[in-house]
Amino acid sequence: MKSIKVLIILLSLALFFKTPAFADGISSCQTVYGGGIACPTNVSFTVNKMIQAPGKGGGLVNALSINDAKFAPGDTVSFQIEIKNTGSTKITGLKFVDSLPQFVTFVSGPGNFDQDSRTLTFSGSDLDVNKNQIFNLSVKIIDTKSLPQDQTIICIQNTVTATDSNNLSATDTTPFCIAKAVTTQPQVFPVTPLKETPPTGPEALSLLALIPGAIAGFFLKSKSLLQFNRGQKKN
Template sequence: MNKVFLSIFAIAFFALFAVSQKALADTVCQPIYGGGQTCVQVGNILVNKTVKNPQTGAFVDNLNINDPKLLPLSTVTFQITVTNTGSGNLSKITVKDTLPSFVTFVSGPGSFDRNTKVLTFEVSNLGAGQSQTFTLEAKTVEENKLPQDQGIVCVVNQVLATSDSNQSSDNSQFCIEKPVVAPVTKGGLKVFPAPTVVTTPPTGPEMLSLIGLIPAGGLGFLLRRKARK
């Protein structure tokens, strides 16, 4: 009786362990800015998408709205890492990376469809536990192509890797910020407003007629004194 009980317990334990391991291998969740999360991983393949921080140069999962931002016409660099998490060889893995709005393709492996903005490439014969990393470069659009009513625009880059029944996807977010307009300067110096002009009484040629009356007044005064004597 004890042997039967131990056997049932052992079977149940290993079954629970196997289900737990499968659940861990099948599901990987990552939050998305603005709410929600992406949870897609089926089988023995894992893809990880990172974006380069424009200030530190380090590759991170996401650049949120409070992180360093890219300017218009800036280069944005991504890394895509594909990992075989299983115990067998994966002969062919197809990777599809979809660029978001407000960026244009610059370089990357495989072929790029400009109509769908999808980059497609393949990874061949990836052994158990092995990883391969690929670099993708894009450029942000001109300032006049960004939304006029937004100073900062955040977008999400998506990647999907498939191999037979294995599938994995990941997202990477970054933000584009319009440059701040600097104050108008002249000759490198800040322009100050014109000083207020205070109006003063006129002292020009129109005063000559008054000056000319001074000798005449003096002569009249002398004639009056002489007449009284």
């Protein structure tokens, strides 16, 4: 009875600490119909897809989220795919399938690109233990008028899968985003009418010349009225 309890505890610990069978970038076995085939423990490899950040001198990064720098319509996007032998035996028969997302067109890369399936397929060299191999891929983002009109930011992802002769495969996905330029209509303000200012040119000088005559006429008229009033009082 005691031995059964110990066995149960050991099995529980084994299940608890077991690593997942599949993780992005790490090789794992393909499901084989009928079973009976286990992953060879001495064969292991990783695939890592990186993207060059937009802008002059942008470095290679694993991913670009919606909060990171974004590409613009018409930009060229460069990727680097690295595969590394992390096992204890040589890896042979490597085949790669790179699936291009929407809104980009193929520019350059190894192997053959199929326009209908939007996939790039190519082969890799046999890899000795701890050796790696690097491939480069470029795509171009389509123009603004071909992008969704109801979105200003579009996020997509590029995926590559590597498979060897033992039917082990590894997959890595690299997301990135496209930002469309936002155009705003210029604001039109109502025209404010200009206030007319008194003339200050030569015409104004002629008007000033009339002022002394007007003042003299005013005094003469006042004097005449005063004399007239005095004559009325004497009568």
